[in-house]
Amino acid sequence: MKLLVTGGAGYVGSHTVRALLAAGHDVTILDNLSTGHRWALQGCELIPVDLRDTHNLSRRLKKRGFEGVLHFAAKSLVGESKNHPAIYYQNNVGGTTNLVRAMQAADIPRLVFSSTAAIFGNPVSDLIDEDHPKAPINVYGQTKLVVEQMLQAVCESSEFSATCLRYFNAAGANNDAKLGEWHEPETHLIPNALRAAAGTGNPLTLFGDDYPTNDGTCVRDYIHVDDLASAHVAAIEKMNSSSGFNAFNLGNGNGYSVKEVITACEKAVGAEIPYTIGSRREGDPATLVASSAKARSELGWTPEHDSIDEIARSAWNWECHRRDNLT
Ligand SMILES: NC(=O)c1ccc[n+]([C@@H]2O[C@H](COP(=O)([O-])OP(=O)(O)OC[C@H]3O[C@@H](n4cnc5c(N)ncnc54)[C@H](O)[C@@H]3O)[C@@H](O)[C@H]2O)c1
Incomplete structure (x- = not known):
């Protein structure tokens, strides 16, 4: 498939780009390099656009023939989100709204979204499955839940399809040591x-x-970043044969x-x-x-x-x- 990966210069995005390339997909990266890195691009074309730049985003997605988008680009520091809620809503919610509108204008029908265990808040059961109550206790988690809700509404009202992958704690690095985690500041x-x-x-x-x-x-629950990457490959490929809104918890x-x-x-x-x-x-x-039984079976x-x-x-x-x- 011809795929666009937002945030593909970041930690989880770059490992997923690697797995998509290995599976034979054609990958273009869109990233503002705010926390991502040029060394993580792996020879892919970079569209250096900020998701908040509505006009350029829309212009750069048109007539490219993308068949799907994997959307990693976000701000994801819990502490920072508490101090700068408006910036988090603008980047994570506003950025994703812009992306969805640009995808609709360019006839790109499917999106895989990086969501998080933070949408659940304080757990009420030992293993958290997809039906666990969603009650985020920080702004970062709120922005991700709002995006999930927006995506569900868009899927219900149009031909658009979205799959939300809720990661628990991403960790580790690819074994060839060419990609790995490099956040500044590092909170993990x-x-x-x-x-x-x-x-x-x-x-x-x-x-x-x-x-x-x-x-x-x-x-x-620590999940190896290469296992997250393989889940993304499975999710986007499955969307060739299934449509609508779906969500999966990803942990061990x-x-x-x-x-x-x-x-x-x-x-x-x-x-x-x-x-x-x-x-x-x-x-x-x-x-x-996490309970990842649904991801394992579906x-x-x-x-x-x-x-x-x-x-x-x-x-x-x-x-x-x-x-x-x-x-
Ligand atoms: N790392 C984890 O443990 C974890 C857990 C749960 C969910 N997530 C989610 O997974 C995704 C990737 O996380 P990560 O750890 O790889 O983060 P990261 O900071 O390494 O990567 C994010 C990428 O998005 C880009 N970006 C951010 N805002 C952008 C914008 N407005 N326009 C264009 N590009 C932009 C950054 O430059 C960076 O390359 C995020 O959405 C995060 O919320 C991560």
């Missing part, structure tokens, strides 16, 4: 633990150890505590990682674990890198080699 546990170990980051602080979990630290179904993740990072690095215990972070539920998708040790090893491999690639 695994790269921060590894950088603390390597002396290239700040000392590690855990946000609370008094949660009602086995060791008192928060439990999360295994929860690991912050301390267990640090142990996995220590094994990968071969050294102890010192940390201090800080206070709880506002808006952090004790446990967030997309025929199976995560292939579900061990936390493997995820930590792949992230460490990237940390060790990324300096050669950040050009």
